Every structure is written in C-alpha cells, then in structure tokens.
Amino acid sequence: MEKAIIMAACALGAGISMFGGIGPGIGEGYAVGKACEAIGRQPETKGDVTTTMLMGCAVAETTGLYSLIIAMLLIFVAPGLFIGKL
Amino acid sequence: MPETLEFLSVNIWSVLMAIGNLLILFLIVKKFLFKPVNDILEKRAEEVDHIYSDAEQMRSEAKANKNIYEEKLKNVKTETDLMIKAATERAENRSEEIIKEATLEAENRKRKAEADILLAKKKAVDDIKDNIVEMVIDLAQQVVEKEINEDVHENLIDDAIEKLGERV
Amino acid sequence: MNVEITGARIFLRLPFGILITETQVNMWIIMLVIALLCKWLTHNLKIKPAGKRQVVAEYLVTMANNFVVTNMGKSFKSFAPFIGALFTLSLLCSLSGLFGLYPPTADLNTTLGFATVTFVLIMYYKLKTNGLKGYLKGLAEPIPVLAPFNIIGEFSTPISMAIRMFGNISTGVVISTLVYAALAWLSSVVLQWLPGALASIPILQLGLPAILSIYFDLFSSVLQSFIFCMLTVLYIAQEAKSE
Numbered sequence: 001m002e003k004a005i006i007m008a009a010c011a012l013g014a015g016i017s018m019f020g021g022i023g024p025g026i027g028e029g030y031a032v033g034k035a036c037e038a039i040g041r042q043p044e045t046k047g048d049v050t051t052t053m054l055m056g057c058a059v060a061e062t063t064g065l066y067s068l069i070i071a072m073l074l075i076f077v078a079p080g081l082f083i084g085k086l
Numbered sequence: 087m088p089e090t091l092e093f094l095s096v097n098i099w100s101v102l103m104a105i106g107n108l109l110i111l112f113l114i115v116k117k118f119l120f121k122p123v124n125d126i127l128e129k130r131a132e133e134v135d136h137i138y139s140d141a142e143q144m145r146s147e148a149k150a151n152k153n154i155y156e157e158k159l160k161n162v163k164t165e166t167d168l169m170i171k172a173a174t175e176r177a178e179n180r181s182e183e184i185i186k187e188a189t190l191e192a193e194n195r196k197r198k199a200e201a202d203i204l205l206a207k208k209k210a211v212d213d214i215k216d217n218i219v220e221m222v223i224d225l226a227q228q229v230v231e232k233e234i235n236e237d238v239h240e241n242l243i244d245d246a247i248e249k250l251g252e253r254v
Numbered sequence: 255m256n257v258e259i260t261g262a263r264i265f266l267r268l269p270f271g272i273l274i275t276e277t278q279v280n281m282w283i284i285m286l287v288i289a290l291l292c293k294w295l296t297h298n299l300k301i302k303p304a305g306k307r308q309v310v311a312e313y314l315v316t317m318a319n320n321f322v323v324t325n326m327g328k329s330f331k332s333f334a335p336f337i338g339a340l341f342t343l344s345l346l347c348s349l350s351g352l353f354g355l356y357p358p359t360a361d362l363n364t365t366l367g368f369a370t371v372t373f374v375l376i377m378y379y380k381l382k383t384n385g386l387k388g389y390l391k392g393l394a395e396p397i398p399v400l401a402p403f404n405i406i407g408e409f410s411t412p413i414s415m416a417i418r419m420f421g422n423i424s425t426g427v428v429i430s431t432l433v434y435a436a437l438a439w440l441s442s443v444v445l446q447w448l449p450g451a452l453a454s455i456p457i458l459q460l461g462l463p464a465i466l467s468i469y470f471d472l473f474s475s476v477l478q479s480f481i482f483c484m485l486t487v488l489y490i491a492q493e494a495k496s497e
Contacts, residue, residue, distance in 0.1 A: 051484075058481040062414045065421040069094075072424075076093045076259070091261030091275055093424070097363055099272045104281070104358075104367025111285050111343050116335035118292035123315040126299045126308075133301060 006082045014074040020067025027060045219247055257435040259428055262356050277361040284346045284358070288339075314338070325484070326491040341483045344368065348423050348475030352467065357477075360424040365416040372486045373412035379493040415485055422478045426470025433463055454479070 035053035037045050091097075222243060262276035295311040303309055322330055344359055351357040358364045381389055393404045416491040437459045 054412075054477060055481060055484055055488075058418060059483075062418060065414070065417050068421050068425065069417055072094050077095075080092075089264045091273070091361070093259055093261045094362060094427075096366065097271070097273055099270070099405070100275065100277065100363035101367045101370065103278055104364040105371055107278075107281050107285060108340065108343060108368060108371055111288060112336050112339040113387060114285070114289045115292060115339040116344070118295055119291060119311065120315055120318075120335040122296040122299055123311050124319075127312065127315070130301050152278060152344065202292060 003083055007079055010074045010078045010082075013078075014071035017070040017074065019066045020070075021064045024061045024064035028057045031056050031060065116213065215247055218250065222247065257432065259431055262358075263360050272394040275361075276356045277364055278349055280355045281343075281347060281358045281364065283355075284343065284350060288342055288346065321483075322487065324458055325487045326494070330491070330494070333487070337483050337487060340448075340486065341366065341479050344419065344482055345475060345479040348479060349471065351423075351427065351471045353473075357427065359419055359475075360427045362416065362420045362424075366412075367417040368419070368482065369412035369416035372415060372489065375411075375486070376411065376489050376493050378489055383494060411489065415482060419478050419482055422474050423470075426466075426474055430463055430466055430470060432468060434459055437462065 031053055035049050038049050226239075226243070264273055264275050266274035274475055295314075299308055299311070303312065307378075313395060315334075318334045319331060320340075322334045322337055326333060347358040347364065349357075351360070384392060388413065393408075394401050395404070441459065
C-alpha cells in the first residue's frame with residue numbers, strides 16, 4: 001500500500017514538475033517570433049539572427065530541462081530511494 | 087536480462103573517463119588532423135607569399151629596367167636634339183653666309199652697274215656736249231660769219247655749254 | 255506489456271567501483287572512428303590540393319579555426335582542436351543512436367565530464383584575468399550576503415550545460431523507447447487476427463519512429479553539439495576578455 005502511494009506520488013510529482021515546460025515553450029516561441037520579424041526586416045542577416053536565436057533558445061530551455069531532470073529524478077531515482085527506506 | 091545502470095546516475099569514474107576520453111580525442115584530433123592540415127595551409131600561404139614576393143621582385147626589376155630604358159631613351163632624345171640643333175645651326179649659318187654672299191654680289195653688281203651707268207651718262211653727256219659745241223659753233227659761224235675767232239671765243243662757248251650740260 | 259527505461263548496460267565491474275559500460279565502449283568506438291577518419295583524411299597531403307579528401311580536411315580545419323577566431327579572437331587559435339574534438343565527439347556520440355548504439359551523451363556522466371572540462375577552462379581564465387583576490391572579491395558583489403548564491407551561480411553554468419545536452423538526447427531515447435513500445439502494443443492489438451507468428455511482427459513500428467528520429471537524433475544532436483561548443487567558446491572568451 002505504502003509502495004503504491006509512493007509510486008503514485010512520484011508519478012504525479014513528475015507530471016506536475018513538467019508544467020515547467022510551459023515557460024520555455026512560451027519564451028522560445030516569443031524568441032522565434034522576434035527572430036522571424038528581424039529576418040523579415042533585414043533578410044540579409046538571416047544567418048546571424050538564426051544562430052543567435054538558437055543560442056537564446058538553448059539557454060531559455062534550461063529551466064524546462066531543470067524541470068525535466070526533476071521529473072526524471074522523481075520517476076527513476078526517488079521511488080527506489082523511498083521504497084528502500086521502508 | 088543484462089545488468090544496466092540506472093537511467094539517471096552519476097559515477098565519478100565514468101565522469102573522469104569521459105574527461106579522459108575528451109582529452110585523448112583532443113590530442114588525437116590535434117595531432118592527426120589539425121597539425122598536418124595547418125602545416126599544409128601554412129606552407130601554402132608561405133608559397134603564395136613566395137610567389138607574391140617573386141612577382142614583386144620581378145616587377146621592381148622590370149620597373150628598374152624600364153627606368154634605365156627611359157633614361158637611355160631620354161639620352162637618345164637629347165643627343166638627337168643636339169644633333170638637330172647643330173645641324174640647324176650649321177644650316178642657318180650656311181644660309182646666312184649664302185645670303186650675305188648673295189647680297190654682297192648683288193651690291194657689287196649694282197655698284198658696277200651704277201658705275202657703268204654713270205660712265206655711259208658721262209659719255210653721252212660728253213658726246214652731246216661735243217655735238218652741241220660743234221652745232222653752236224656752226225650756228226655761230228653762220229650767224230656771225232667769220233667775226234668770231236674760234237680761239238678767242240672758245241672759252242666763252244665752253245662755259246655756256248658747260249652750263250647747258252649741267253642742265254642736261 | 256512491460257517497458258523498461260534504463261541506462262547504459264554494464265559490461266564489466268572493475269575494483270574501486272570503476273564501471274565499463276556501454277557508454278564507455280561506444281565512446282571508444284567513436285573515438286577510434288574519429289581517429290581513423292582523421293588519419294585517412296590527412297594522409298598524403300599536398301600543397302596543391304589534390305582530390306576531395308584534402309579539400310574536406312582543409313574545409314573542416316578552416317571552419318573550426320574560423321569559428322574559434324571569430325568568437326574568441328586570434329589569440330585563442332590553439333583552442334580550435336579542442337573545440338573540434340568536443341564538437342565531433344559530442345555530435346557522433348549523439349548520432350550513434352541512429353546506428354542502434356546507446357548514445358553516450360544520453361548518459362549524464364559523459365555530459366558532466368564534458369562540462370567539467372569547460373568549467374575548468376572557464377575557471378582557469380577567470381582566475382587568470384582577475385587573479386584569486388579579484389575573483390573572490392567578485393563573488394561578494396553586490397553585497398557579501400549574496401556570496402552563496404554567486405557560488406551556486408558559478409556551478410550552475412557547467413551543470414546546466416551538462417543537463418542541457420543530457421536532457422535533449424536522453425529525452426529522445428526515452429520518447430523513442432516509449433513510442434516503440436506503444437507501437438508494438440498497438441500492432442499486437444490491431445494485428446492479433448493474423449495467423450501465428452505474423453501477429454507478433456510489430457509492423458506499425460515502421461513509419462513514425464523514423465520521423466521522430468529525424469528530430470531527436472539528427473536535428474537535436476547537431477543543435478545540441480553546436481550549442482555546447484558555442485557556449486564553451488563564449489563563456490571562455492567572456493572570462494578571458496572581462497577585466
């Protein structure tokens with residue numbers, strides 16, 4: 001019974017932690033939109049804009065990846081930790 | 087079922103191995119790819135530099151040659167100029183001489199002609215004088231008959247004729 | 255239906271807790287491939303370019319040199335081999351998923367190792383430009399109370415770099431495993447009317463995973479390798495230039 005509760009809590013927690021994926025989604029979408037605007041205004045700077053945008057997206061993705069790591073820890077590591085203690 | 091790692095696990099030895107692998111690969115790539123290719127690129131750049139410097143040298147040589155030739159050409163020009171000048175001078179001198187000679191001769195001829203003319207005039211005047219003297223004497227003889235002595239009156243008549251000759 | 259998402263397979267347990275896993279073995283294979291490729295590309299080089307092989311080698315080297323010089327400046331040209339090695343290793347490690355190998359970059363240990371090297375380089379240049387005193391002083395900026403956060407910030411750079419790469423590649427592994435399992439289950443349900451052994455062939459696994467693989471394996475691998483190198487270069491250049 002306790003096992004089941006722990007597993008369920010971990011899975012729920014992992015799911016909730018992935019709400020953190022919303023932020024990077026919005027942020028990257030905004031960045032890409034702005035990059036498109038910039039390319040539309042000055043098509044000759046396409047290469048530079050694209051590189052900078054990808055860099056910015058990668059950095060903005062970090063928070064999402066943190067939540068992904070938390071989710072992974074909850075799924076793969078936490079149950080073993082807690083269940084081992086029982 | 088083979089033994090596996092946890093999906094999310096940290097093993098310090100594996101981290102160290104990854105670092106070591108990266109460093110070894112760095113050395114491999116440096117030694118086997120970057121060094122030879124950079125060497126080749128450098129060599130090529132050197133060769134291109136060499137070619138350029140050669141070309142530059144050749145160009146400067148050509149420039150020097152050109153300068154020499156231009157100098158020579160200039161010299162030739164001045165020489166010809168001098169020659170032409172000398173020739174013209176000579177020619178001018180010669181022409182002046184010729185002209186001088188010509189004028190001299192012309193003057194001589196003119197003088198001679200004038201002398202001739204004077205001579206002829208004098209002769210003519212003398213002739214006319216003689217004629218007139220004879221004529222006057224004849225006339226006077228006819229007018230005065232034998233009254234006039236030729237010897238006595240000849241001076242008088244000569245004076246008259248002289249005056250007449252001056253008027254002629 | 256049982257889906258197991260696990261890490262790399264352990265081949266050998268050596269004393270002191272040293273593990274020889276699939277990650278290490280795959281990495282060695284990839285390093286061998288890269289070394290042979292380098293050797294093959296650069297044997298018999300000529301001053302006058304002869305053949306496509308030399309053109310490719312020169313193109314790769316010039317590209318790495320230009321990348322480093324434009325982002326870090328001329329004095330860092332010696333970094334080009336390191337950046338080249340980092341890029342090729344991480345790229346091929348990620349791409350090895352395409353050949354059915356377990357991608358070594360989907361193991362947190364590998365990316366942590368890469369990030370540690372970057373971190374050491376960053377710290378080296380930070381200490382070189384600021385000096386130890388200046389660096390410690392910089393930690394206590396704007397007020398000394400914030401020093402713990404600054405220290406955490408120092409360590410967050412390599413950790414976020416490691417996690418970025420690991421997250422992107424391992425997500426691909428997880429999602430493709432899940433999709434494969436789901437499609438296997440789906441085809442076993444849909445095709446159970448087929449006679450005998452035919453039913454056990456997961457025909458539905460044919461199309462969709464390929465499309466996912468294009469994104470997770472190809473696009474994500476190239477992008478993450480590039481971003482890892484770019485971030486390394488930018489951080490080092492930033493630390494070396496800031497007075």
